[in-house]
Amino acid sequence: MTTSKIALVTGGSRGLGKNIALSLAQKGIDVLLTYHSQQADAAAVVAEIEALGRKAVALQLNTADVSSFDAFFAQLPETLQATFGTTRFDFLINNAGTSLQTPFADTTEAQFDEMLNIHLKGVFFLTQKALPLLQDGGRIINMSSATTRISYPGASAYAIMKGAVDVLTRYMAVELGARGIAVNVVAPGAIFGGGAMTDTPEIRAYVTQMTALGRPGLPDDVGGVVAFLCTEDAKWLNGQRLELTGGVSL
Numbered sequence: 001m002t003t004s005k006i007a008l009v010t011g012g013s014r015g016l017g018k019n020i021a022l023s024l025a026q027k028g029i030d031v032l033l034t035y036h037s038q039q040a041d042a043a044a045v046v047a048e049i050e051a052l053g054r055k056a057v058a059l060q061l062n063t064a065d066v067s068s069f070d071a072f073f074a075q076l077p078e079t080l081q082a083t084f085g086t087t088r089f090d091f092l093i094n095n096a097g098t099s100l101q102t103p104f105a106d107t108t109e110a111q112f113d114e115m116l117n118i119h120l121k122g123v124f125f126l127t128q129k130a131l132p133l134l135q136d137g138g139r140i141i142n143m144s145s146a147t148t149r150i151s152y153p154g155a156s157a158y159a160i161m162k163g164a165v166d167v168l169t170r171y172m173a174v175e176l177g178a179r180g181i182a183v184n185v186v187a188p189g190a191i192f193g194g195g196a197m198t199d200t201p202e203i204r205a206y207v208t209q210m211t212a213l214g215r216p217g218l219p220d221d222v223g224g225v226v227a228f229l230c231t232e233d234a235k236w237l238n239g240q241r242l243e244l245t246g247g248v249s250l
Contacts, residue, residue, distance in 0.1 A: 189245030
């Protein structure tokens with residue numbers, strides 16, 4: 001049995017997920033990351049983690065496809081055993097996601113369903129399926145968004161799913177507390193270089209002028225906070241929403 005802690009990070013091949021995975025490794029945590037289609041990018045992240053002296057492995061998973069979860073979790077113990085010498089893991093980071101910028105009046109049912117499946121239904125049922133493999137005393141970190149507090153035109157379908165994740169996090173914390181599992185939610189603002197957000201000089205300037213710290217956000221502003229939530233220093237933090245925006249619209 002290994003004494004190292006293990007984190008499962010969804011959407012860990014680029015942007016925020018990559019930064020989270022590397023930040024966890026820098027804290028001495030081994031990482032199992034999932035990717036949707038970017039296999040080469042995921043392999044590169046695994047190599048970076050291994051260069052930091054930690055163990056890592058990448059598995060393909062479409063977190064929007066709930067029907068694939070049974071097969072994923074059926075193979076997961078074997079992967080965990082082969083890579084880490086155990087069949088369970090300690091931390092679940094529900095990071096995988098995409099963005100959508102479409103006015104409310106123009107949002108299609110297909111777009112709505114895509115946001116629902118990726119950001120809410122996927123998170124709900126992936127976490128549910130993960131529970132038998134998650135260690136008692138572990139942690140779950142869900143990724144939300146500042147758009148649940150600050151309303152931006154075009155973000156309605158995305159933001160309401162993230163708002164539901166904020167509520168879901170509190171319910172998870174209440175119901176999983178008996179197992180000693182703490183559940184928190186991290187809500188980044190506009191993060192540039194994260195792979196999901198439209199990145200133009202005009203958008204960066206707009207975000208900068210709204211931000212108390214006077215600059216746009218970067219993936220490195222988020223990963224360290226998620227890693228902190230997986231340390232003993234954060235053991236009494238539970239059911240909370242941490243907004244990471246540099247102070248937007250205070």
